[in-house]
Amino acid sequence: MTGKLDLDPVLVRRARALARQVGRPIVKLARQHTTVSVERATLRLAGLSGADPDGTPWVNRLADAVRADAGLEHGLALPVWDALVRGEAEDLLVLAQKAAAGSVRFRLPDGRDATRAQAAARRQVGAGIRRIDAQRKTRERLIRTIGDAPSQPWIYLIVATGDIHEDIPQAQAAARAGADVIAVIRSTGQSLLDYVPEGATREGFAGTYATQENFRLMRAALDETSRELGRYVRLTNYASGLCMPEIAALAGLERLDMMLNDSMYGILFRDINPIRTFVDQRFSRQVHARAGIVINTGEDNYLTTADAVEAAHTVTTSQLLNEFFAKEAGLADWQLGLGHAFEIDPDVPSSLRLELAHALLARELFPKAPLKWMPPTKHMTGDVFRGYLLDGFFNLVGALTGQGILLVGMMTEAVVTPWLSDRDLALQNVRYVLQAAGDLQSDFRPLPGSFIPARAQHVLGESIDLLERISEHAPSTSGAGLLDAIADGTFGLMRRPPDGGRGLDGVFRKAPGYVNPATDLLEGTS
Amino acid sequence: MSLLRPYGDTTGDGMVQVSFTLPMAHSKVAEGAAAQLAEKMGIQPALVVHAKPMGPDFTFFVVYGPVRHLVDPSVVEVVERDYPLLTAKEVNARVKSTLRRRLVVVGACIGTDAHTVGIDAILNIKGFAGEKGLEYYRELKVVNLGAQVSVPDLVAHAIEEKADAVLVSQVVTQRDAHLLNTREMSAAFREAFPPARRPVLIVGGPRFDESMAAELGVDRVFARGTTPVDVASFLVHRLEKRAS
Structure with a gap:
């Protein structure tokens, strides 16, 4: 620990203890429930893919049929593999087709039938988990043989054409221009679809649908470019929204390298049911942990909706909660791309010092996490010249505070989707600043007691206060103070009650005898 | 000059x-x-x-x-909009002084249209084009009913929530479904409410013509490129006119 901010280790421990205290009841709640998407993700791990002629995925058709016959509170695995063991169909696909046609009935097996179904399910889901393991090994081997990104921060660039076949050449061009990480922005509204679209897609709204085939095509193209450039170019997408667990599974199967995955974003900003989100979160993070995927959390969003100075402590609080939930799900420190952003109004006096204080606080609280540093968006006005300067200061703060992943800011933010020249100028900005600053980070040490450490300590204090308020929140109806705090509008300005929001009808309290071989294998409990 | x-x-x-x-x-x-x-x-x-x-x-x-x-x-x-564009702060302040309570907005995609992209871009706090949605406005109470809401359901929710405004999004335009649905919706609201009590009716979608409001029986039509602040500003403008 570098200790540039003179943080009191007792307070840091207190902050983590509070995050644990606040998070634990949520974990308990997550363990007590399953969701349609967790169950469908299990089918995807078992190898079921494809869609009916209307585009409804077979995993949805099968899950809906089982739900109608046997309910989901015991999990899909027993009824589905019981039907296979009974010889209703030769494989999952045929079973899904028959289920969609209404020509097979599902039951909850017991006794020896249940044992046999469970064993069969475990074999088939286990094959999917092994494929994720193999993809992780492939990534490690490619990084070893081709080479890794030459230095940190990793340079993160976005493509967003809506058409996977346009995205690919753009992503390859961005990689050649210097990107270490390519993120494919998703189509607006995908987070609210309760199914994962199928196949290669060419029409998205302001982004490209996340599908298994799109993942595969882009990863294959970037593998080719990685070999050409002599460095492994990482691929990012979004495990968020109603299908978070399924998308996490597809990311593991298709060797994506980073996934946006926040514990509360969907609740606050997409009005997805809180319990659905926490259950889906836990499963998706277990998959990411297994797949060696780095998650990127979404704290930058708090700063775009609230004042970045006043709300600084909500970022810290969310980072602490994201860290707790991530580690509980099995993620290691190197997989925690905890998010934060350069969003203070440039007209605020000493805004650069405030940004430095906040960024250093994140760095020192989470010394082993890569940290995802997000550029200004809220105060990008369309004045591209001023925006370019702001991005330069953003890059400088990134260089001075050892950020792991730097999302490249565009001077045309809020004007157009980035042009080729915008991206080129933005990369010149990054390269100039990183090269000019060199290892300035190691020289840079604010005077003890000066503005920057004082501000960082203040934000940490506010964050502890907020965590205390959450933990003291009387767990009235829901059984967890954090849920009640979310219902009260403690985060952002949104009130999100645990019995409201989208996707609630896809949440089930697990019955005794619930079986999910994916969860068992991911948790290593059997 | x-x-x-x-x-x-x-x-x-x-x-x-x-x-x-x-x-x-x-x-x-x-x-x-x-x-x-x-x-x-x-x-x-x-x-x-x-x-x-x-x-x-x-x-x-x-x-x-x-x-x-x-x-x-x-x-x-230049085509001047007939109402001023307000900031979120101004919207909140003016709602507070005009209504002395929160302004209730009910939104939905009606008919078989399952594309919530438009209504979500306007209503969700995440918003659109870097602008926060109506949920972000403290003085607006947003009830987003989501997709495939029937017209009778929409009217029932508008009554139950005492809606000041109803926002309907229509993306699908096959066989002019967006126009037919909108006319059905506005007729149902005219039937269910006396003119002075009827919520402000707003319809939006990428294929609408902004000059068709009267023909469709709604108060305003918003087309492609509309952002939440356009809608919020219009709502304030219209409610102030009603109150005066």
Whole structure:
């Protein structure tokens, strides 16, 4: 620990203890429930893919049929593999087709039938988990043989054409221009679809649908470019929204390298049911942990909706909660791309010092996490010249505070989707600043007691206060103070009650005898 | 007002600066091509001050020079919106002073339309084009009913929530479904409410024509590119007019 901010280790421990205290009841709640998407993700791990002629995925058709016959509170695995063991169909696909046609009935097996179904399910889901393991090994081997990104921060660039076949050449061009990480922005509204679209897609709204085939095509193209450039170019997408667990599974199967995955974003900003989100979160993070995927959390969003100075402590609080939930799900420190952003109004006096204080606080609280540093968006006005300067200061703060992943800011933010020249100028900005600053980070040490450490300590204090308020929140109806705090509008300005929001009808309290071989294998409990 | 030229550092110098990319490798010919383009834009003589290759197939240029065109502000025509654009703060303050309570907005996609992209872009706090949605406004209470809501359901929710405004999004336009659904919706609201009590009806979608409000029986039609602040500002404007 570098200790540039003179943080009191007792307070840091207190902050983590509070995050644990606040998070634990949520974990308990997550363990007590399953969701349609967790169950469908299990089918995807078992190898079921494809869609009916209307585009409804077979995993949805099968899950809906089982739900109608046997309910989901015991999990899909027993009824589905019981039907296979009974010889209703030769494989999952045929079973899904028959289920969609209404020509097979599902039951909850017991006794020896249940044992046999469970064993069969475990074999088939286990094959999917092994494929994720193999993809992780492939990534490690490619990084070893081709080479890794030459230095940190990793340079993160976005493509967003809506058409996977346009995205690919753009992503390859961005990689050649210097990107270490390519993120494919998703189509607006995908987070609210309760199914994962199928196949290669060419029409998205302001982004490209996340599908298994799109993942595969882009990863294959970037593998080719990685070999050409002599460095492994990482691929990012979004495990968020109603299908978070399924998308996490597809990311593991298709060797994506980073996934946006926040514990509360969907609740606050997409009005997805809180319990659905926490259950889906836990499963998706277990998959990411297994797949060696780095998650990127979404704290930058708090700063775009609230004042970045006043709300600084909500970022810290969310980072602490994201860290707790991530580690509980099995993620290691190197997989925690905890998010934060350069969003203070440039007209605020000493805004650069405030940004430095906040960024250093994140760095020192989470010394082993890569940290995802997000550029200004809220105060990008369309004045591209001023925006370019702001991005330069953003890059400088990134260089001075050892950020792991730097999302490249565009001077045309809020004007157009980035042009080729915008991206080129933005990369010149990054390269100039990183090269000019060199290892300035190691020289840079604010005077003890000066503005920057004082501000960082203040934000940490506010964050502890907020965590205390959450933990003291009387767990009235829901059984967890954090849920009640979310219902009260403690985060952002949104009130999100645990019995409201989208996707609630896809949440089930697990019955005794619930079986999910994916969860068992991911948790290593059997 | 008299005719004007752009201003660099001397009245009448006409100086402008442009930047653009040509899809060709950097060379003397490429710089000449950039100057040619600038001259066609009216910049003469065009001074190519910067040319930078971006990969093997593209070159970026910055060009300065005097433009020979004049502008005449007296003949400029603009379409003025008939209500002022407000900030979130102003919207909140004016709702508070006009209604003395929160303004209730009920939103939905009606008919078989399952595309919530539009209604979510306007209502969700995440918003659209860097602008926060109506949920972000403290003085607005947003009830987003989501997709495939039937007209009777929408009316029932509007009554139950005591809606001040109803927002309907229509993306699918096959066989003019968006127009038929909108007419059905506005007729149902006219039937269910006396004119003075009827919520403000707003419909939006990428294929609507903004001049069709009267024909469709709604108070306002919003087309492609509408952002939440357009809608919020209009709501304030209309409710203030009603209250006065």
